[in-house]
Amino acid sequence: MTEQEWRGVLYPFLSRVVTDLLLVAVPKNRRVVVVEPMVAPSTVRAALAHVLLNELAFHAVLFVPGPISIPYALSSPTSPNTQQQPKLLIDIGATEARIVAVEGGRYLMDTFQAVPCGFHTLASTWMDLVNKNNAKTTQDQDITIRIPTLQDAMRLLSQVLLVPAKQSSQAIVASLSTTDSISLDPTLVMELVEELYFNSNNPESLVCGMLESLRQCPLDLKLPLAQSMVVVGGGSLAIPNLEKRLLEALSSISVPQKYASLSPILSKASLVSPLPIPPHTIAWVGASILASLELKDEYWMTIPEPPQPTDEIMVSSSTVSSPIVRDFFQIK
Known part of the structure; x- marks a missing residue:
């Protein structure tokens, strides 16, 4: 779909959410945080920015990749810098599970894996x-x-x-x-659950996705990531004892030759459990915490202010500029 087509879909939907469900009376006094997938079409992001800023007139919009927001929800008074520590995120959704390593507030794109086990x-x-x-x-x-x-x-x-x-x-x-x-x-x-989630001989299983993600990690991060895995997403709630069974599978499986180098660390694998927040809402909570921090203005997307009128050039105050779509990771 083109950006224009997405606008036609998103405007009536978001308009109903804002007015009927959230009861927002004055959008210009509000900021919006959008938790987005790691890999999302640029047309969707541009259409969202246009609808939220131009048509619904919100003050500002912040796009946050889901994997970046989750560590913020794991912070606590005793460990406030949890979001900077390396973690292997296993996000099980509706159609697929996405695995990626996060370290220092950034995700390592080379470690990203998607397997069809939602x-x-x-x-x-x-x-x-x-x-x-x-x-x-x-x-x-x-x-x-x-x-x-x-x-x-x-x-x-x-x-x-x-x-x-x-x-x-x-x-x-x-x-x-x-x-x-x-x-x-x-x-x-x-x-079927055993085949899709725990069978190391199935290259599209969840366990194989985790092994491949760890294999792609930098050498010095393999063990810290294996010892700090986080299972999130609504799909994780469907399988009873999923976390326990994943650890058992990792510690007892016959590792394929491709992942033989990971054998020493798999016996030390551990999960962050129990989570302080339900796994299907943890990304939203983390994004809210992130947005409440003193972020630089560059992170927030806004509609540029029109130039002030001068004696030589008159600019109509009704002119509406398009929002500048910035990448979260391009801000220094």
């Missing part, structure tokens, strides 16, 4: 497997019971994931939105 991806893959298996077992019947939608799959998957391991051999019967009932095998879910 909760929606897990639910979609599981739905396809269930429907395929049901089609095979009922091929002689006129009606095949299927999981009809991704929403159904996510709801059912959440139920199955809560089944204790001791009861995983027992099929459970769940209701669909179509009023039908379906029999589900918890074992299939457990096998």
